[in-house]
Amino acid sequence: ASGAMLIKGALGVSAATALLPPFVLLAILQILLGKKIAEIRKLDASK
Numbered sequence: 001a002s003g004a005m006l007i008k009g010a011l012g013v014s015a016a017t018a019l020l021p022p023f024v025l026l027a028i029l030q031i032l033l034g035k036k037i038a039e040i041r042k043l044d045a046s047k
Helices: 002-011 013-046
Strands: none
C-alpha cells in the first residue's frame, strides 16, 4: 500500500490532494475502531 502511495505521490500534487481526504477518513475510522477494540479487550480481560 505504501508503495502505491509513493507512486501516486510522484505523479503530482493534484493526485495527492485528490487522495488525501479518503485517507484522512480512513485514519479517523481506524483510530475510532482501535479505541472500541481496546475497550472490548479490557472488558474481556476483566471477565
